[in-house]
Amino acid sequence: MVQVKRTPLVDQAADLLFDRIRSGEWTLGSKLPGETTLAPQLGVGRSTVREAIRQLAGRGVLSTRQGSGVFVTALDTPEDWDTVLRRADILAVIEARTAIECEAAALAAERHTPAGLRAIRQALRKRAEHRSEIESHVDTDTAFHRAIVAAAHNPILLELFDSFTPRLRGAMIDMLRIRKTHGGDADHATHQDLAKAIAARDPEAAANLSRAHLESLKNALG
Structure with missing residues (x-):
């Protein structure tokens, strides 16, 4: 039965x-x-x-x-409640990413080695190749940002990022499904600019680009 x-x-x-x-x-x-x-x-x-x-x-x-x-007490709700909860979780993840990745970007600009810079550029190329399908796009995007954190040569930041990755992955996939758009040229250009700022050893520009990118993700959620 x-x-x-x-x-x-x-x-x-x-x-x-x-x-x-x-x-x-x-x-x-x-x-x-x-x-x-x-x-x-x-x-x-x-x-x-x-x-x-x-x-x-x-x-x-x-x-x-x-x-x-x-x-x-109400005749309707503004949107599906599951979406509200998912959006709240995504915002929390983006805020945590900001705390980790902006500092990591600045440190990577100051401390990167030739091998670290090659890893960032290789991850950026792979990201460019996987922009059509959500899961692979999130995975290659995460790999790019991890390469930056690794290039910062701060083991605590890298440990935080790695422990955070499963939560990050789920939230980013949810975010792209809510937005229904991803992998655009403007978005990828932002990541290219971030890599260039790190290569140019410009910590202020790298941190600002990282922050602006993550703020744009928050703003896109409404």
Whole structure:
């Protein structure tokens, strides 16, 4: 016998309730029927209704008032809640990248060896070759930025970057899926300019380019 998993059922019930709210069945400020009424209407148990209400309350659509019931507090949400949470995580990752990569870029400009510069340029070429598919683009982009961190010759920064990479990869893939565009010529030119600033041993320009690039990622998320 196949059992229906609880979490998807809760999501389905929440979606049904939300659709009814958006359709105007309940107006702003109105009180929802009780769990015993909603459960058979939604085809689920009372506990599932309770969880669905809790989910919509977390999204700001419903409000539970002790002893009074559940009330409609919004008729819609600006965007899918999963997207909101993903965007918040992406912003946190970009802020962490800024803390690590801007300093690393400046240090790389000061400290890079010929071998380190060759690694940066090789990673940049590979990045240019993998701009069409999201996952490979993120992987080659990450390899480019790692080469810069390695060229900074600070083992702590490199350790931080490496430990951070799995979280970074997931967030960057999510970001590109949300944006639906990636790998443009202007974006790649920014990375070329960063490599040139490092090669020119200009730490201020390298740090500024790194920061401006990461700020542009934040701004693109809205």
